[in-house]
Amino acid sequence: MEEVDVARLRHLRPRHYGRMTAVVVTLLLLALLVDAFARGKIDWSTTGEYLFWPTILQGLVNTIWVSIACMAIGIIIGVLCAVARGSPNPVLRSAALFYAWFFRGTPVILQLLIWFNLALVFPRIGIPGLFDFRTVDVITPAVATLLGLGLNEGAYVSEIVRAGLISVDRGQYEASKSIGMSYWLSLRRIILPQAMRVVVPPLGNEFIALLKITSLASIIGFSDILRNAQDIYYTNAKVIELLMVAAFWYLVVVSVLSVFQAMLENRFGRGFASSATR
Amino acid sequence: MKPLVSAVRVGKSFGSVKALEDVTLDVMPTEVVCVIGPSGSGKTTFLRCINQLERIDAGAIWLDGELTGYRIVGDALHPLSEAEIAKQRRITGMVFQRFNLFPHMTALQNVTEGPIQVLKKPPQEARASAMALLERVGLSHKANVYPAELSGGQQQRVAIARSLAMQPKLMLFDEPTSALDAELVGEVLGVMRDLAQTGMTMIVVTHELGFAREVSDRVVFMDEGRVIEIDAPERLMKEPREARTRNFLKAVLSRS
Numbered sequence: 001m002e003e004v005d006v007a008r009l010r011h012l013r014p015r016h017y018g019r020m021t022a023v024v025v026t027l028l029l030l031a032l033l034v035d036a037f038a039r040g041k042i043d044w045s046t047t048g049e050y051l052f053w054p055t056i057l058q059g060l061v062n063t064i065w066v067s068i069a070c071m072a073i074g075i076i077i078g079v080l081c082a083v084a085r086g087s088p089n090p091v092l093r094s095a096a097l098f099y100a101w102f103f104r105g106t107p108v109i110l111q112l113l114i115w116f117n118l119a120l121v122f123p124r125i126g127i128p129g130l131f132d133f134r135t136v137d138v139i140t141p142a143v144a145t146l147l148g149l150g151l152n153e154g155a156y157v158s159e160i161v162r163a164g165l166i167s168v169d170r171g172q173y174e175a176s177k178s179i180g181m182s183y184w185l186s187l188r189r190i191i192l193p194q195a196m197r198v199v200v201p202p203l204g205n206e207f208i209a210l211l212k213i214t215s216l217a218s219i220i221g222f223s224d225i226l227r228n229a230q231d232i233y234y235t236n237a238k239v240i241e242l243l244m245v246a247a248f249w250y251l252v253v254v255s256v257l258s259v260f261q262a263m264l265e266n267r268f269g270r271g272f273a274s275s276a277t278r
Numbered sequence: 279m280k281p282l283v284s285a286v287r288v289g290k291s292f293g294s295v296k297a298l299e300d301v302t303l304d305v306m307p308t309e310v311v312c313v314i315g316p317s318g319s320g321k322t323t324f325l326r327c328i329n330q331l332e333r334i335d336a337g338a339i340w341l342d343g344e345l346t347g348y349r350i351v352g353d354a355l356h357p358l359s360e361a362e363i364a365k366q367r368r369i370t371g372m373v374f375q376r377f378n379l380f381p382h383m384t385a386l387q388n389v390t391e392g393p394i395q396v397l398k399k400p401p402q403e404a405r406a407s408a409m410a411l412l413e414r415v416g417l418s419h420k421a422n423v424y425p426a427e428l429s430g431g432q433q434q435r436v437a438i439a440r441s442l443a444m445q446p447k448l449m450l451f452d453e454p455t456s457a458l459d460a461e462l463v464g465e466v467l468g469v470m471r472d473l474a475q476t477g478m479t480m481i482v483v484t485h486e487l488g489f490a491r492e493v494s495d496r497v498v499f500m501d502e503g504r505v506i507e508i509d510a511p512e513r514l515m516k517e518p519r520e521a522r523t524r525n526f527l528k529a530v531l532s533r534s
Contacts, residue, residue: 174331175378175437179392179444180368182361189395193382271382271424 046241050232051248059228060249066145066224067211073150074210075203078157083187085162096158103155109216112148115139116220141222149217153210160202164195196268204261208254225249282307282342282448282479283328289336290323290503297323299503301337305448308477312490312511315500316526321483324500325450328481329370330363341369342447368396371441375453377433379425385412385436386421392444404443411439415469431462435469442473449473451482487530491515499523 050056084096103111119135126132139147168191176186218227229242281304290298298320305311313321326332328339330347338355339346346366348355358366380388389408393399412418415435425433434454441449451470455463467489474480474493484490490497491511499507499514499522507520518524 169378171374171376171378172380174372175374175380177331177364177367178329178370178372178374179440180364180396181392182364185395189391190380194380197382268382271384271426 042240042244043238044241046238047244047248050229050238050242050245053232053245055228055232056225056245056249059223059225060253062142062222063211063214063224063226064253066142066149066214066217066222067207069146070149070153070214071207071210073146074153074157074206077151077154078161079192081154081158082161082165085158086165100155100158103152104159108148108152108213109219111152112144112217112220115148116141116144118144141217141220144220145214145217145222149210149213153206156206157203160199160206161195163202164197164199165191167198168194193268197265197272200261200264200268204257204264207261208257211253211257212250279306280343281305281340282309283481284340285324285328285337286339287337288324288327288334288339290320290327290332290334296503298327298334301500301503301505303498303505303508305479305481307447307479309496310474310480310482310494311496311498312494313481313483313498313500314485314487314490314526315506318502319500320503321500322452323503325372325452325481325483328448329367329372329450331372333357341366344369368444369446370448370450371444371446372450373434373437373441373452373454375456377425377430377437377457379433379437379440381425384422384424385417385428388425388436389440389443392440397444408439408443411442412436414442414472415439416465429462430458431465434458434466438466438469438473447479449478449480451480451484453483453485455484455486485530487515487527499526501526 081096081099084092087093116139118139122135124132125135125138172190172194173186176190181189214222214224215226218224218230221227226246229246233239233242283303283305285301285303288298288301289296301320301324303311313324315321323332327334328341328346333347338348344366347363348357350356379385380391383391386405386408389411390401390404393404393407394401409418409421412421415438417432417435417439420428420432420436425436428436438454454470455466458466463486467486470480470482470489471493482490482494494511496508497511497514498505499518499520501522507514507518507523509518514523515527518527
């Protein structure tokens, strides 16, 4: 073996030629994109002008509250259905299964239309002697949206929660029973908090999807942000400019949600995260 | 004196498998009983029947003078509601082979959970007595640590404290050291030994024959779902009457 002065040898870092090429191509495409939009026929000042337009903001508020309300409905129904799916009683199990099957098996837009047109099937709704209403008065676009998206969401949430419940070790049920807890107490204090660790990431995903799906409600006349943006461009023909306004607000809300989701994940990762990082 | 546990001709089947058959055993207050036997002999099932994690399908078990799981009406046994069963379970504490601590709670929260949520004790008071219990199992310095950061032996000691916090009259131990590394077995057995000395009534399913001999008042040998032999530990281990007991002891002792 030849004589080598090990102390004088230099360790060179490997060069990633493929990666460097990809970086150059990416930057080039990005520059082209920016240039295209800068020179394209978009009147960015109009976009800026409508960003805080009252009807746009009103649409944004509608989009947000309907998303939150639908998610709340979805979570309540979803948890109940997930628990029913784990019930020893075959009737409860089948009912929950049927619910998930129906609402996951049909398009949301179809469900929205059915709810909105409920008056065709039941002209009046009520309990004889107690109250009685014309269905068209009760099922407004907002109510139809809540029912349609909320019930549809429940079907998806039930699957997510069920997976979460299954992920909790059986020993946890037994340990909580052994300290005298009832089924519901152990569900609330021991099982669900642990299931949340598994449930929160897909649930956050689901919420983001729901936020965007609310735009479908515009076809039954619900004034969400997209619908209101459209109403404006029907009159002034600034189509892309107003779609950009709507896109901007969707991105803002989704970004806020992502931060919120990260906080929740931290919260429910207690006792797990600390061990993983150690 | 009346027995704290009175199991009479208890039977339990899982499908066609008879896990327990005709098991009869009385345990007096302050008594420590160890249950030994080959795996699949029904020891663990028997323990789980005592605190109603399993529902028995023959015979009856009385706990502290009260029939468990059923109410006698005429000559029929009517099952109790979940809430009533939950209440009966408070008489017993259970320690599991795999600890089953609540991973999302600190050691202290594990111990206070039952007293605060089930017994409705004021949190301040529950925390104070929980700290005393953690002190007793030698873990007061780990009060604010999550289970994942504790060794197996420490987790099992917290689990014992969690059970004791409910002030049970009877402690059930289901192979409490079987999941532990050899060097951690001693600390858990030490806590159990101290507990026995305070006069706690205990039923311990174990493979630790040394512990059984030293701490228990009586040893029960089970095989194939039946009680084969009950005797004082010295006698059962030195001069077992039944061939099956002899074979089991020979097999276990030759291993170590």
